[in-house]
Amino acid sequence: MEKNFVKVHSTKDITIVASLVIIGLLLALLPIGGATNVTGYIVIATGLLLIPVLKSGYKDAWEGKRYTKKEFFYANDKKNELIAAITNAPENITVEKNEKSNTLRLELYYSKETGRAFMQLQEYVPYKYEPRTDVVEHEVSKIAHLIR
Numbered sequence: 520m521e522k523n524f525v526k527v528h529s530t531k532d533i534t535i536v537a538s539l540v541i542i543g544l545l546l547a548l549l550p551i552g553g554a555t556n557v558t559g560y561i562v563i564a565t566g567l568l569l570i571p572v573l574k575s576g577y578k579d580a581w582e583g584k585r586y587t588k589k590e591f592f593y594a595n596d597k598k599n600e601l602i603a604a605i606t607n608a609p610e611n612i613t614v615e616k617n618e619k620s621n622t623l624r625l626e627l628y629y630s631k632e633t634g635r636a637f638m639q640l641q642e643y644v645p646y647k648y649e650p651r652t653d654v655v656e657h658e659v660s661k662i663a664h665l666i667r
């Protein structure tokens with residue numbers, strides 16, 4: 520069974536939209552008049568326009584569980600090392616802050632509630648990333664150093 524993660528609204532997204540709409544309503548309904556009311560309407564419109572756009576969470580399409588996504592980029596010379604680490608020992612994966620290359624992308628989906636994490640290595644070929652490993656499941660405790 521292949522894992523499929525789809526973008527969904529996170530709690531943070533819903534909070535942002537709701538706060539924009541509420542602040543806009545308060546500004547629009549204040550009896551100050553003029554520019555304050557117009558600003559309120561603009562803030563309401565902005566909040567409503569963000570509803571279909573603002574999706575920062577991920578959900579497993581089959582199980583319905585919510586996950587957080589992180590991406591790490593590596594140079595092409597680390598390909599074999601990363602493939603071995605993803606399949607056997609994810610605790611050996613290191614993250615370099617000054618990495619300039621983006622040939623390899625390590626996608627990590629994790630959920631602290633379920634204690635599960637999914638990893639996949641992808642390689643950039645002209646105009647798109649193609650998978651180089653299957654989606655591999657691990658425990659969150661094994662990849663804790665990556666999600667700090």
